[in-house]
Amino acid sequence: MTSRTDFKKTLDAYQARQGRFRVVDVPDMRYLMIDGHGDPNTSSAFSEAVEALYPVAYKLKFASKRDLGRDYVVPPLEGLWWAEDMAAFTVARDKSRWDWTLMLMVPDWIDQTMVSTAVEQTRARNRPARLDEVRLETLSEGRCVQTLHVGSFDDEANVLAHLHHEVIPGHGFRMVGTHHEIYLSDFRRVAPAKHRTILRQPVTIEGAPGV
Incomplete structure (x- = not known):
């Protein structure tokens, strides 16, 4: 019987505890991705991105189990979030100004050919509106600081403000890259x-060049 890998349990990058801010070195990881803009609560682009990512991800899972003998749990949905003024996250929370990339991680044994096949299989069956925008891309984050938030997304502001203005500089770091969220619960x-x-x-060490 094929064993099934659950990356939420096996990857250190998916470990976090509420109230603790942890420094973690995240390896390069590969994702199915779709970009978008606007309030995730009201933007049709957001829901359409979710509807395009999941069918492809599940077809990859089934193909991996069937063809490679390697089964796994489809990892949680993730998102990169940014705005021209990052105060839109921690102060104003003006979601209409947010840009985002939704992502589902895929194991390193999944290649572009498998992804292309999964996209074509999805197209033949139900053709989600944003299917043509699904891409496979590597995300390189390196050193990060992360914590677990329990509660509404709208209650994140104080945690993020503490992370950005106290925890990160307190460790001698400064922010680089993009704010990243991993949704361990199906919202x-x-x-x-x-x-x-x-x-x-x-993050990077204060004074070091960053992206």
């Missing part, structure tokens, strides 16, 4: 008060 099915979200920020 389509779990009550907001019970959402479990890893909040991650890539």
